Amino acid sequence: MINLGYLILLFLGIDExxxxxxxxxxxxxxxxxxxxxxxxxIIVPAYNEEKIISExxxxxxxxxxxxxxxxxxxxxxxxxxxxxxxxxxxxxxxxREIDEKIDTAPIRAIYNxxxxxxxxxxxxxxxxxxxxxxxxxxxxRTDLVLAIDADxxxxxxxxxxxxxxxxxxxxxxxxxxxxxxxxxxxxxxxSEVVKAKLPKKFLPGMQVMExxxxxxxxxxxxxxxxxxxxxSGAFGLFERESLVDIGGYRTTTVGExxxxxxxxxxxxxxxxxxxxISFLPDPVCWTQVPRERKTLSKQRARWQRGLIETLTxxxxxxxxxxxxxxxxxxxxxxxxxxxxxxxxxxxGYFMFIVFFLLGIFSLSYFLLFLAVAVIFGVLLSLSSxxxxxxxLKRYEDPIDRLxxxxxxxxxxxxYRQFHxxxxxxxxxxxxxKETKWGEMTREEI
Numbered sequence: 407m408i409n410l411g412y413l414i415l416l417f418l419g420i421d422e423x424x425x426x427x428x429x430x431x432x433x434x435x436x437x438x439x440x441x442x443x444x445x446x447x448i449i450v451p452a453y454n455e456e457k458i459i460s461e462x463x464x465x466x467x468x469x470x471x472x473x474x475x476x477x478x479x480x481x482x483x484x485x486x487x488x489x490x491x492x493x494x495x496x497x498x499x500x501x502r503e504i505d506e507k508i509d510t511a512p513i514r515a516i517y518n519x520x521x522x523x524x525x526x527x528x529x530x531x532x533x534x535x536x537x538x539x540x541x542x543x544x545x546x547r548t549d550l551v552l553a554i555d556a557d558x559x560x561x562x563x564x565x566x567x568x569x570x571x572x573x574x575x576x577x578x579x580x581x582x583x584x585x586x587x588x589x590x591x592x593x594x595x596x597s598e599v600v601k602a603k604l605p606k607k608f609l610p611g612m613q614v615m616e617x618x619x620x621x622x623x624x625x626x627x628x629x630x631x632x633x634x635x636x637x638s639g640a641f642g643l644f645e646r647e648s649l650v651d652i653g654g655y656r657t658t659t660v661g662e663x664x665x666x667x668x669x670x671x672x673x674x675x676x677x678x679x680x681x682x683i684s685f686l687p688d689p690v691c692w693t694q695v696p697r698e699r700k701t702l703s704k705q706r707a708r709w710q711r712g713l714i715e716t717l718t719x720x721x722x723x724x725x726x727x728x729x730x731x732x733x734x735x736x737x738x739x740x741x742x743x744x745x746x747x748x749x750x751x752x753x754g755y756f757m758f759i760v761f762f763l764l765g766i767f768s769l770s771y772f773l774l775f776l777a778v779a780v781i782f783g784v785l786l787s788l789s790s791x792x793x794x795x796x797x798l799k800r801y802e803d804p805i806d807r808l809x810x811x812x813x814x815x816x817x818x819x820x821y822r823q824f825h826x827x828x829x830x831x832x833x834x835x836x837x838x839k840e841t842k843w844g845e846m847t848r849e850e851i
Contacts, residue, residue, distance in 0.1 A: 408743050409782050415627030416789055422630040423622060423687045427797045444572065445473035446565060446643070448552045449542030451535050453481045455556040460494045462556050465597030467522055471565040476525050479542050482511075482532025491527050495519040508540040508654035516545075534843065535639075536655035536662035543649050551649070553663075555640045557694045559589060559599060564689040568643045577680040580648045580670050583637030584689030585621045587800065588614045592692060599692050604806040609702055612821050613695045615813045619790040622687060629685040633731040635671075635740060637683070639663035641691040648673070659719065660843055661712015668720050668737075675729050687797065703828045710748075710832025711840065717741055748829040755823075780818045787814035 448466050452459055459478070466476045480488045491497060497517035511533030519525040530541055539553055550572070554560065564584055572579045590610040593601035605611045628634040639662065649655070652669045655662040667683060674681040696702035717724065717740065724741060726733040761767040791810055794800070801807055 408747060409779070411739055411743060412623070412786055413782075416623040416786060417627075418630040419623035419626035420789070420793060422626040422685075423793055423797055426687055442573075443472055443569065444550050445475070445548030446471060446550045446552055446569070447475045447477050447542070447546035447548045447646075448554060448560075449539055449546065450476065450478045450554060450556055451481055451538035451542070452478055452483065452487050452556045453532070453535070453538070454483045454485045454487060456483075456486045456490050458557050459487050460490055461597050462558070463491070463495065463525065465559050466554075467524060468562065468597065469560060469565055470562045471569075473548070474524055474565070475546070475548060477542050477545060478525070478527045479538040480527060480529045481534070481538040482530060488527070488529055492517070495525055495527075496521050497527055502545075504545050506544045507650050508544055510537050510541040510544065513541065534657055536657045536659070539662070540654040540657070543646060543654055546646055549646060551644050551646050553639060553642045553644065554691065555693060557589070558586075558640050559594070559597060559692040560641070561690045561692075562598065564641075564691060565643075567689040568686065571684065571686055572643070575682050577682045578645075578674075579682045579684070580645050580674060581637050581667060581683045582643040583625065583634070583685045584641050584643075584691060585685075585687055585798075586617060586638050586640050587690055587692050588617060589692040589694050590697065601802070602800040602806075603803065604801065604809050605695075605697075607697055609699060610695050610697055611809065612813055612817055613702075615787055615791070615810055615817060617695075618794050618810075619787050621685070622790045622793050623786065625685040626687055628736055629683075631731050631735075632682065632684075633736040634683050634685055635668055635732060635736050636664040637667050637685070640693050641689075644670075656719070659712055659715040660708050660841075661716050664712060665716040665719060668716055668723070668732075671729060671732050672720065672723060675732075690798070690800075699824070703824075703831065706825060706828040707832035707835055708843065710745075710829040711836045713740065714745055714833065714836045717745060745833075748826045748833070751826050752830055780815075783818050783822075784815050787817070 450462065450466070455462075463476060463478060478491060480491070497519055499515050500518045502516050511531040513528055513530045515529045517527040517529065526545070528541055528545060530538070542553075543551060552565070568582050568584060571582055587602070588605060588610060589599070590605040590607075591603050592599045593603060604614060625634060625636070642663065648670055649666070652666070652673050656665050656669075659665050670683060696705055717737065720737075723729045723733045724737045758767070758772070788811070791814060795807065801810070
């Protein structure tokens with residue numbers, strides 16, 4: 407059933423990616439006039455990001471977009487994040503009256519840069535990532551906000567590509583997501599990825615293959631039928647008014663990104679709005695992924711907790727035709743295959759051992775079933791890889807392409823099983839009411 411669901415998503419995803427690749431681009435200033443382009447505020451939640459915060463801000467200020475503000479929210483960092491921002495961007499404290507429509511932890515100070523008028527820094531008490539995003543939504547002065555992670559490098563033309571979709575869509579565009587790709591080991595010059603390279607370490611390399619598959623046939627497929635349940639917290643463009651209408655990001659979940667998108671669907675369906683929540687395969691950002699197994703385990707367990715929390719908070723939408731294809735197809739898919747799938751898979755491994763020991767096990771049947779499952783998984787990965795290289799063409803080195811082909815096979819033997827265990831761990835943490843976020847180790851960009 408999982409393979410059948412993935413196959414359908416693959417065909418939908420291919421159709422969506424090819425649709426966007428065929429659609430001609432236009433210069434948002436030449437065609438519409440820069441005065442009509444919507445303003446964008448980039449919200450950067452930052453907690454203990456002293457290693458990478460300056461380079462991140464520099465890269466954002468260099469983006470090719472005519473109406474841009476960068477809003478860094480220092481979420482009570484205990485390191486030198488704020489001091490680095492003050493020193494490198496010559497910040498001065500200012501006063502500003504804002505209608506705070508979403509409750510957040512107290513704001514301690516507001517800073518503007520005397521060198522770069524588009525940069526504002528909020529210093530607030532620690533409240534977590536969702537709370538920091540909400541503070542940014544409150545203080546943003548533009549119609550659109552882009553939520554990103556502090557270690558994200560956004561390609562220079564990515565905002566233009568997102569806004570083209572926003573400007574040429576007849577329905578109300580509530581949220582747009584782009585593709586997230588792995589930054590580890592890429593060649594970066596002046597905060598810009600000039601050459602995509604596959605990570606040297608096995609775990610980050612495996613995540614490259616995983617990200618390509620998840621975005622290009624997973625999210626593209628759901629987007630094709632306007633049932634996209636998640637836009638990555640590392641790279642998501644939102645209509646600010648819509649976020650305010652749903653009360654901002656939920657602060658009681660570690661899956662604030664998926665929860666916010668599901669609640670936006672819910673709000674639009676209840677209001678009977680003609681709306682659009684889409685994934686675009688071309689706008690690209692680059693982010694660091696975990697290098698060590700321990701860190702990756704914490705991240706994937708947290709993602710699983712966030713999924714379970716979102717489905718729990720919005721359980722009335724599951725199987726509910728009032729919420730369209732999202733309620734009838736997407737959320738049940740995530741319930742059975744993403745939430746319960748790891749439990750079923752672990753049970754299958756256990757039963758395999760039991761049947762073998764009891765002598766009621768057909769080795770030939772098992773090997774045939776395993777071969778079909780592995781081959782199908784490899785074909786899905788290879789299809790996504792082929793689609794990525796035909797449309798986005800980021801990895802130029804033939805050696806890297808060969809390595810990706812090998813990873814598409816190897817991920818079925820060991821990595822997939824570890825990933826299942828990590829998701830089981832996240833399920834156990836949810837049942838134990840675990841609330842910790844867990845830290846991500848950063849490298850200097």
